[in-house]
Each structure stands twice: as structure tokens, then as C-alpha cells.
Amino acid sequence: MVMGEILHSLRFVAGTLELHGFRESQSLPGEMAGVFRWDGRTCCFRAPAHAYAAVVRGAQEAGLRLQDGARHYNVLDLSGATLMQSRPYQREAVESWRGNDLNHGGRGVVVLPTGSGKTHVALSIVRGVQRSTLVVAPTLDLVRQWYDQIRRTFDRPVGIVGGGEHTIEDLTVTTYDSAHIHTQNFGNRFGLVVFDECHHLPSDAYAFAAQGCLAPFRLGLTATPDRSDGGEFRYEDLIGPIVYRKDIVELSGKYLSDYATRRIGVHLSRLDREAYEEARAVYLGFVRRERIQFGRPDGWQQFIYKSAQSDRGRRAFEAYRRQREIAFAAPAKLRMLRHLLFEHRQDRTIVFTQDNATAYEISRRFLIPIITHQTRVRERSEILERFRSGRYRSLVTSKVLNEGVDVPEANVAVVISGSGSVREHVQRLGRILRPSEGKQAVLYELVTVETAEAQTSERRREHSAYQA
Amino acid sequence: MLTSDLVRVRVREGRLKAVEIRGATREFALEYASRVLATSLNHEGARRVDYEQALGRIAVSAPQRKLALGLQKMVADGCEFSSSDATRAVDVRRALFETSSDVWGMLASAEDFDGGLVLQRVACEMGAPAESLTEEMFGDTRDAQRLVRGCGFTAEQILERYEFSQVQAVLLRAVKVVAEVSGKDVGAVRNLFRTLKFRRLLFLIQELENGKFRVEIEGPMGMFTASQKYGLELALVYPAIAACADWSMTAEVRWGKDRAPVTFEVAGRGGRSSDQEASVRDEVSRLMEDLESRLPKGWSVGPGSGVLNLPGVGLCVPDLMLVDDKKRKVQMEVLGYWSRDAVWKRVELVQAGLKDPVLFLYSQKLRVSQDVLPDDLPGALMPYKGVISAKVVLERAKELLNR
Known part of the structure; x- marks a missing residue:
């Protein structure tokens, strides 16, 4: 091998890097040896694309001239960007991200509460890095929101991949689903990748969006970094370490709206109570008979497995669903909702449910707009726009608005039902915390008393935001 | 294709096996498939929700439930469903929500809200009966889809598709496949390699003494992480493997909630080419x-x-x-x-x-x-x-x- 001559080339192939020009028997210099492996299928060395920064650094350190056919991103002039002045904590977040591991480029996760301006932090970083940038967001609503923000800020064409669109520009927005599918094609086109709501990324299904992308600069944004499967340890590898963190209680009042949370207990009617108890007895009887322990990590799996083995099990499963439905959509909750919609008829109210059936029932009964996964993008945008403008004053949704959607005017949330997830509950609260003049937000949680739902409610409130 | 929750498999000592459909189970499957097929034909023109409710009335014992749901899926894949006019549904909703929003803003008490009156008012404005608006309001949702054409397959064909689909559903969780295929049908072998290339999978070939080829297949990233990213691609390669004259296949699969590594083996004789x-x-x-x-x-x-x-x-x-x-x-x-x-x-x-x-x-x-x-x-x-x-x-x- 003659150092200094271009004998070696690097290519981006389907989310990996191929290093050509070395034989299997040759040892690679420096840092490159740690990331590449010989691939007999294609007779070249191969590494995951996210090792790109280390590869280039390793080649430079070894004095190896590498013909870099992998990188296809551009240096941009974004100096004309129109950005509002950063708040102190936003400046700190940008500095922390930039300051982290200078030699290795900016990498890391910024944890800020919903409504505190994470997007502003990201746009400041995009402006500073000045490289082609890909933003990955969990939903099409968020993709549309990022698209508008980026266009407004940088006054350049913005690409969208997802929801039936496939245009790639130097600044492009996509969903996690699309990134998972298409990173193998466009993972070399961006120097900075921003993972919005990055707690989604560590799942097996989405991690490839980070592994198959060669961007040396990486930013993760989330309000809730913890995952129930403990997957947060993967941030370090996929994005970088957590570099900055602020909690809701640290910002509320000054940078977030003042807020109150109110738990309202509702009672089942006598008939519903009987039906609930009857269903619960069938369900719990089966659980006891089969000695299923829900305290164990595989307790739920056991229940699912055993309930599928016999007709009695099937009845127990149906009973489980029935008692849950009764508690989640008790008529008393809908009566209470009617009062809350009336009381807040001049506010902007978002009603959250655990399931679509209840959301549709509420939409039919009170004739308020509904957004579910079945709502097409155009109608979603129209509903959200009308909600922002005040043409609609309330809307109901199941889970699709849990995250990220920016409706600063929303000031009332009514949680009709939900899971025991702290993250979901904090995200729902976050929907109404974006600050505006004199805003006082309130989140109502309707809980059917003396049912299992009360315990679920206790579990999801285990967060400082609900203890303040 | 079946989803992995509908697959009937057993895992024993690190090996995953699809449960064979034979004896009494086969009789049940054929009879059940016939009834589902007949239901699909009888419900042409009906709403999807009504068709599915009719399927729910066909008695199934708990142990056969998963098989029954899988067969239902195969029949549904052979049916044609269509939505009503989505534009009309959106227009109806918009009119209802706008009027309702005005009404809520003017109420004197919570009890004063009457959805029926809002419906009547909008129905008048749109020149349609209130009852039809109730139906049209969510006429573009999945439940409201119409069954345009029932499934024309036979019960035997449904069962055959189910078994084929079951292998593909397992492969969705595969990280690597090793196939041995006979070189007798050159067209089928060539088609296999063309499919591998189209799916952007990588492979190593070894010629065996018995006239077969051993082909190791995985995604480019497979050598770094046991990713199921290529599961769909591997599942879509399966028809090309099964079309070879004489074939066997061993897949490395990550199964269950904890994604435990298991081995899945299947073999057959094909002979289909494009x-x-x-x-x-x-x-x-x-x-x-x-x-x-x-x-x-x-x-x-x-x-x-x-x-x-x-x-x-x-x-x-x-x-x-x-x-x-x-x-x-x-x-x-x-x-x-x-x-x-x-x-x-x-x-x-x-x-x-x-x-x-x-x-x-x-x-x-x-x-x-x-x-x-x-x-x-x-x-x-x-x-x-x-x-x-x-x-x-x-x-x-x-x-x-x-x-």
C-alpha cells in the first residue's frame, strides 16, 4: 500500500460503507480497523454507515488518501436564516450540543419539555452546522409542521419523504417509518440528522434510520427520554449522549404556561357497576385459577397465551375487555365531558381517549372534530388550522396527537382514558403548555372510581409534572 | 400475507416449527374456510363491519381461533373492498362540526346541546335526510367500506395460501436465510438471483456435490447487527426460492417478545417460473x-x-x-x-x-x-x-x- 496515492475508495451502499482497494489479508490503519469487517459476498471491507465520521478521521490520521464517493451532502449558506432570539436555556442547549466531543462533531440528545421550543434549538443548530439536514419526526402532522418552520426560517425549498410524497432537498423532513425504509437510499445525502421525539429511535424497527445514515452531526430531541424497555442506553450509539436537560417544573410560569391538573372521579351507574363487577370476576377468576402473576415481567404475555388455550380463557379475555371498556367509557365520563365542553366553550379543548371507538362515539355525540390514524393528512391539517384559528374550539383524538403537534392556543386537555404510561401522560399535558399571553392551562383526568383505572391513573402520574 | 400474531408455531429447543394442518384440524380448516368464503360471497355489497360481524357469528373453539383468524385474513386478501366517497364524508363532517361549533358557543347550559337538532339543520342545508348524514359522516372509515367482490378461491386454495403465507410471516422476523436449491430449473435459479438483487440483499453461493447450490442470504447490515430490517425482503424472496425445482431453507429468526434466536426450517418442491x-x-x-x-x-x-x-x-x-x-x-x-x-x-x-x-x-x-x-x-x-x-x-x- 502506498500512502498518499488514491488507491482506496469509499462508497455508500444500502446503509453501509464499502471500502474498496484493500485485500482481505491487509490490515486497515488506525480507527478504521475497529469499524470495518471483510465482506466475502462483495470482496470488500464493510462498515455501518454511521461509522462514517470515524472512518474519515481514521483515514486522515493514517495519512490515507481516500476517494470519498460515499458523502453526497452539501455545505449550505444559511446565514440569512430568520430566527427569533434564543431564550437562555435554548442557548445553553445549543452550546452543550456543540461543546460535546468537539473532535467527533456535534452529537447528542437535548431533553426539553413540550412547548419549550425544541424546534428553535434544532433550527439554531441547523443554521450553525450549515450542512444538508434531514429531520425525522414520528407523525405526518409533525412532518408538515417542521416543513413549515424550516421554510419560514431558511426561505429555501424543503423536501418531504412520506405521506405519498418523495422529494429530497438539502433540507428534508421525513417520518421514522419512511426513514427506516429509505435511509438505505438517501442516508449519504445529509450531514446533520435531527431525530425529533427521539425516544422512538431505539426500537428495533427504527434504529436503522440512524445506523444506515452517515451524517457526522446528530441531534436528538425529546421531552421524555426514558423508555419502558430500557432502550435509552442506545442513544449514545445512535445519536450521542444526553447533553442537556430541563424539566417542566423548571420552566413553567416563565417559559411555559402556568398549569393545573385536576383528577375528577366519576361513578358507575348501578347497572354498569354490576356489569363491571361481573366481568371483572370472570377475568380475575381465570387469572387466579391459572396462577397468572401480573407482577412478573411476562405476566401479561402469560394471560394472553393462556386465554387463547380454552373457551374459558377466551371468555376471561372478553371479560377483561368488557370491564375495561366500562371503566374507560363510562356514561358518567361522557356526562362530565358534556359539562367540561360547556364550561370551556370559549377555550380550546383537546379530548384524549385510549381507543378509537370512544373517540368516534364522542365525535358523534357532541359533533366535535375527530383526528385518528384514519384521518387523512389534508383533513388533519384543515382541522388543526381551524382549531388554531378558533373556528373549532374543541377536538377529540385517541393517540395521534399525543406528541409534538404545535397548537399554542390549546389550553384545556381532557383525558377520558389512557394507558399507564408516564410518557403518554406527560406528552398529553405538553399539548397545552405552549406559552401565550395570560394563558392558564388545565388538564382534567376523568377516572372511574373503584375500578382498576384508578391504579392506572396513579401509575401514569408518577412524574414531577403531576406532583407540582 | 399473514401478520406474525396469526402464525401458529411451536418453539422447542431453539427450533421454530409451523404447526401442520392435518387430520381433524385440516377438516375443520377446510370447513371453516368454506363458510368464510360463502359469507364473503353472500355479503357482496355489505359494509365491512357487517361482514366482519357475520364472521364473528361462525362458532370457533378457543384453540382453533388463531387458525380461524388466519383463514379469515386469507379470504379478506382475496376480497375487494371499496370506500364510499371520501370527499363527501369530509364535506359532511365539516358542515356538522362548523354548525356544532357555533351551537356550543351560544349554549346557556350544557344540557341544551342537542346533536339531533344540529343534524337536522345541516341536513336541511345540504338537502339530504338526517339519517343519511349520520351514515355518511364516517362513511370513509374502514368499518364503512363496502365488500365489492367476495373471494373466489376454493377452501383448498385458501389453505394452501395460508400455509405459504405462514412461512412468509415467520420470515418477517428473520435476520438471515440459508437456502439450498437445485440447479435443474435454470430459469427459476436465475429468477432467484434476480429477486435477491432487486431486493438489495447480499449472498454467498457455494456449489454442492449433489447439483445443488447453497445460498446464504442477508441484508448488507446483517454482518453488524441481527436486524429484522430485511425481514420483509427475505419474506418476499421466499416465492422465488419455493419456485426452484427442489429446495430447502433454514432461517435464523428472532421470535417472541424478547426476540429470542430460533431456527426455522422448511423444504419443498416447486417448479413455477415467470x-x-x-x-x-x-x-x-x-x-x-x-x-x-x-x-x-x-x-x-x-x-x-x-x-x-x-x-x-x-x-x-x-x-x-x-x-x-x-x-x-x-x-x-x-x-x-x-x-x-x-x-x-x-x-x-x-x-x-x-x-x-x-x-x-x-x-x-x-x-x-x-x-x-x-x-x-x-x-x-x-x-x-x-x-x-x-x-x-x-x-x-x-x-x-x-x-
Whole structure:
């Protein structure tokens, strides 16, 4: 091998890097040896694309001239960007991200509460890095929101991949689903990748969006970094370490709206109570008979497995669903909702449910707009726009608005039902915390008393935001 | 395709096996599939929710429930559903929500809200009965879809599709597949490699003594992480493997909630090939007959052997092989008239160092000159007009052997 001559080339192939020009028997210099492996299928060395920064650094350190056919991103002039002045904590977040591991480029996760301006932090970083940038967001609503923000800020064409669109520009927005599918094609086109709501990324299904992308600069944004499967340890590898963190209680009042949370207990009617108890007895009887322990990590799996083995099990499963439905959509909750919609008829109210059936029932009964996964993008945008403008004053949704959607005017949330997830509950609260003049937000949680739902409610409130 | 929650498998000692449908279970499956098929035909024109409720009324015992749901899925895949006019539903909703929003803003008490009155008012404005608005309001949702055409398959076909689909559903969780396929059906083998390439999967080939090829298949990232990212691609390659004359397959699968590594094995005999391949195959058999009648003494012709593979460059699967009186071999691949790109790929292969003498035959319509490959390489191009001339093929083969 003659150092200094271009004998070696690097290519981006389907989310990996191929290093050509070395034989299997040759040892690679420096840092490159740690990331590449010989691939007999294609007779070249191969590494995951996210090792790109280390590869280039390793080649430079070894004095190896590498013909870099992998990188296809551009240096941009974004100096004309129109950005509002950063708040102190936003400046700190940008500095922390930039300051982290200078030699290795900016990498890391910024944890800020919903409504505190994470997007502003990201746009400041995009402006500073000045490289082609890909933003990955969990939903099409968020993709549309990022698209508008980026266009407004940088006054350049913005690409969208997802929801039936496939245009790639130097600044492009996509969903996690699309990134998972298409990173193998466009993972070399961006120097900075921003993972919005990055707690989604560590799942097996989405991690490839980070592994198959060669961007040396990486930013993760989330309000809730913890995952129930403990997957947060993967941030370090996929994005970088957590570099900055602020909690809701640290910002509320000054940078977030003042807020109150109110738990309202509702009672089942006598008939519903009987039906609930009857269903619960069938369900719990089966659980006891089969000695299923829900305290164990595989307790739920056991229940699912055993309930599928016999007709009695099937009845127990149906009973489980029935008692849950009764508690989640008790008529008393809908009566209470009617009062809350009336009381807040001049506010902007978002009603959250655990399931679509209840959301549709509420939409039919009170004739308020509904957004579910079945709502097409155009109608979603129209509903959200009308909600922002005040043409609609309330809307109901199941889970699709849990995250990220920016409706600063929303000031009332009514949680009709939900899971025991702290993250979901904090995200729902976050929907109404974006600050505006004199805003006082309130989140109502309707809980059917003396049912299992009360315990679920206790579990999801285990967060400082609900203890303040 | 079945989803993995509908797959009936057993895991024992690290091996995953699809539960076979035989005996009484097979009888049940056939009877149940017949009833679901009949229900689908009887419900043509009905809403999806009504069709599904009718399926719910067919009695199924708990242990057979998963099989029943899988069969329902296979029948549903064979049905045609359509939505009502989505634009109309959106218009109805908009009108209702706008009016309702105005009404809520003017209420004096919560009890004053009357959805029925809002419906009446909007119905008047839109010139439609209030009852139809109730139905149209969510007429574009999944439940409201109409069953346009029921499934026309037989119960046996549904069962066959279920078993095929079950293998694919397991492969969705696969990280790597090792297949052994017979080289007897050249078209099927070629189609397999074309599918692998189309799916952007990588592979290692090894020729076995029994005339089979061992093909290790995984995604490019497979060597770094046991990712199920390529599960869908591996599942979509399965039909190409199953189309080979004689095949077996071992998949490395991550199964269950904890994604435990298990092995999944399946084998069969296929024989299905694409139309494109079929047209080429006719040309190949005609050429073989013509060559047999013109062969010089001591020469022989037979099906091609092996896969000519240059790792990192590409491969080709010869159709025929000529052996001369000195036991020297010339492989031949008939590319036909359908892909100019395929001819250029063969040119690259020869230029990159393919060692075996090989003759590539293709239609003149593809407009690739035979002079593209210089005379000192072991491979040669042979364009033909209309029918392939056995006489010219023999001349070119002799020329190649004498290089």
C-alpha cells in the first residue's frame, strides 16, 4: 500500500460503507480497523454507515488518501436564516450540543419539555452546522409542521419523504417509518440528522434510520427520554449522549404556561357497576385459577397465551375487555365531558381517549372534530388550522396527537382514558403548555372510581409534572 | 400475507416449527374456510363491519381461533373492498362540526346541546335526510367500506395460501436465510438471483456435490447487527426460492417478545417460473434440439451447470453447456430480447475476470455490438436475429475454445 496515492475508495451502499482497494489479508490503519469487517459476498471491507465520521478521521490520521464517493451532502449558506432570539436555556442547549466531543462533531440528545421550543434549538443548530439536514419526526402532522418552520426560517425549498410524497432537498423532513425504509437510499445525502421525539429511535424497527445514515452531526430531541424497555442506553450509539436537560417544573410560569391538573372521579351507574363487577370476576377468576402473576415481567404475555388455550380463557379475555371498556367509557365520563365542553366553550379543548371507538362515539355525540390514524393528512391539517384559528374550539383524538403537534392556543386537555404510561401522560399535558399571553392551562383526568383505572391513573402520574 | 400474531408455531429447543394442518384440524380448516368464503360471497355489497360481524357469528373453539383468524385474513386478501366517497364524508363532517361549533358557543347550559337538532339543520342545508348524514359522516372509515367482490378461491386454495403465507410471516422476523436449491430449473435459479438483487440483499453461493447450490442470504447490515430490517425482503424472496425445482431453507429468526434466536426450517418442491423466463426457455429447448442434430463427433450438449459468480461484480446462470471431444466446456446463456442492461452486466462480468468460456446469446433488437468484448477474453457475445442458429453457435463455441 502506498500512502498518499488514491488507491482506496469509499462508497455508500444500502446503509453501509464499502471500502474498496484493500485485500482481505491487509490490515486497515488506525480507527478504521475497529469499524470495518471483510465482506466475502462483495470482496470488500464493510462498515455501518454511521461509522462514517470515524472512518474519515481514521483515514486522515493514517495519512490515507481516500476517494470519498460515499458523502453526497452539501455545505449550505444559511446565514440569512430568520430566527427569533434564543431564550437562555435554548442557548445553553445549543452550546452543550456543540461543546460535546468537539473532535467527533456535534452529537447528542437535548431533553426539553413540550412547548419549550425544541424546534428553535434544532433550527439554531441547523443554521450553525450549515450542512444538508434531514429531520425525522414520528407523525405526518409533525412532518408538515417542521416543513413549515424550516421554510419560514431558511426561505429555501424543503423536501418531504412520506405521506405519498418523495422529494429530497438539502433540507428534508421525513417520518421514522419512511426513514427506516429509505435511509438505505438517501442516508449519504445529509450531514446533520435531527431525530425529533427521539425516544422512538431505539426500537428495533427504527434504529436503522440512524445506523444506515452517515451524517457526522446528530441531534436528538425529546421531552421524555426514558423508555419502558430500557432502550435509552442506545442513544449514545445512535445519536450521542444526553447533553442537556430541563424539566417542566423548571420552566413553567416563565417559559411555559402556568398549569393545573385536576383528577375528577366519576361513578358507575348501578347497572354498569354490576356489569363491571361481573366481568371483572370472570377475568380475575381465570387469572387466579391459572396462577397468572401480573407482577412478573411476562405476566401479561402469560394471560394472553393462556386465554387463547380454552373457551374459558377466551371468555376471561372478553371479560377483561368488557370491564375495561366500562371503566374507560363510562356514561358518567361522557356526562362530565358534556359539562367540561360547556364550561370551556370559549377555550380550546383537546379530548384524549385510549381507543378509537370512544373517540368516534364522542365525535358523534357532541359533533366535535375527530383526528385518528384514519384521518387523512389534508383533513388533519384543515382541522388543526381551524382549531388554531378558533373556528373549532374543541377536538377529540385517541393517540395521534399525543406528541409534538404545535397548537399554542390549546389550553384545556381532557383525558377520558389512557394507558399507564408516564410518557403518554406527560406528552398529553405538553399539548397545552405552549406559552401565550395570560394563558392558564388545565388538564382534567376523568377516572372511574373503584375500578382498576384508578391504579392506572396513579401509575401514569408518577412524574414531577403531576406532583407540582 | 399473514401478520406474525396469526402464525401458529411451536418453539422447542431453539427450533421454530409451523404447526401442520392435518387430520381433524385440516377438516375443520377446510370447513371453516368454506363458510368464510360463502359469507364473503353472500355479503357482496355489505359494509365491512357487517361482514366482519357475520364472521364473528361462525362458532370457533378457543384453540382453533388463531387458525380461524388466519383463514379469515386469507379470504379478506382475496376480497375487494371499496370506500364510499371520501370527499363527501369530509364535506359532511365539516358542515356538522362548523354548525356544532357555533351551537356550543351560544349554549346557556350544557344540557341544551342537542346533536339531533344540529343534524337536522345541516341536513336541511345540504338537502339530504338526517339519517343519511349520520351514515355518511364516517362513511370513509374502514368499518364503512363496502365488500365489492367476495373471494373466489376454493377452501383448498385458501389453505394452501395460508400455509405459504405462514412461512412468509415467520420470515418477517428473520435476520438471515440459508437456502439450498437445485440447479435443474435454470430459469427459476436465475429468477432467484434476480429477486435477491432487486431486493438489495447480499449472498454467498457455494456449489454442492449433489447439483445443488447453497445460498446464504442477508441484508448488507446483517454482518453488524441481527436486524429484522430485511425481514420483509427475505419474506418476499421466499416465492422465488419455493419456485426452484427442489429446495430447502433454514432461517435464523428472532421470535417472541424478547426476540429470542430460533431456527426455522422448511423444504419443498416447486417448479413455477415467470412468463418472461418461459419464453426464454422455449428458445433454449429449441436451440438444444438444433445443436444435438448438428454436433460434431465426440461433442455433447446438455443443461448448463453451475452458477458463474464473481463476488463483488455479479453472476450468471448458464442455460446450456457444450462439451467438445477434448472435454473442454463452453457455457451458454440465452438472454433473449428483454433486457439490454442484462447484456451489459455480462460484459462487465467478462471484463472483470470471469474465467470460464461463456457465450451470451441475445436478440439484435437489444442493439449491443458483439465487438464490445475483445477477442482475447474467455467470454463472447452473440446477437441473433429471429431464431438462434445452431450452426453459428457451434462456430462461435469452437472459436472461443481456440482462444
